[in-house]
Amino acid sequence: xxxxxxNYSKFQTALAMEKQGKLxxxxxxxxxxxxxxxxxxxxxxxxxxxxxxxxxxxxxLELLGKxxxxxxxxxxxxxxxxxxxxxxxxxxxxxxxxALGLLDxxxxxxxxxxxxxxxxxxxxxxxxxxxxxxALPSKKKAPQKSGKKS
Numbered sequence: 001x002x003x004x005x006x007n008y009s010k011f012q013t014a015l016a017m018e019k020q021g022k023l024x025x026x027x028x029x030x031x032x033x034x035x036x037x038x039x040x041x042x043x044x045x046x047x048x049x050x051x052x053x054x055x056x057x058x059x060x061l062e063l064l065g066k067x068x069x070x071x072x073x074x075x076x077x078x079x080x081x082x083x084x085x086x087x088x089x090x091x092x093x094x095x096x097x098x099a100l101g102l103l104d105x106x107x108x109x110x111x112x113x114x115x116x117x118x119x120x121x122x123x124x125x126x127x128x129x130x131x132x133x134x135a136l137p138s139k140k141k142a143p144q145k146s147g148k149k150s
Contacts, residue, residue: 038074041115064123
């Protein structure tokens with residue numbers, strides 16, 4: 001419980017910093033939240049938004065990859081912990097879960113993708129956009145000549 005209240009406090013502090021326009025400081029604070037709780041989707045999302053505001057697509061792309069990996073690993077670990085502590089509940093509800101299609105062929109729960117599907121889509125779109133922008137030559141305007149004749 002202490003971890004959740006710590007993260008709540010840190011997240012609220014980061015939100016306040018962001019509202020004050022202290023985007024870099026807020027980004028650092030949100031990163032602290034996600035480092036201690038990789039399942040904190042709001043903190044991941046706010047980091048992505050700030051990087052978009054700061055026009056740092058490469059950093060956002062890197063963060064998306066990190067967020068997807070960290071979230072999925074933490075989600076699997078949380079699921080394993082729950083399963084270890086709730087074996088009785090699992091045994092009593094297995095038939096219902098199977099009937100509802102919530103279990104895979106091995107009888108294991110089908111993992112909830114959570115926000116990772118949206119993040120993966122954003123990562124794909126951003127990656128494509130970055131590749132296209134690097135492939136295009138920069139469009140610099142040539143200096144215009146004065147139309148006056150002497």
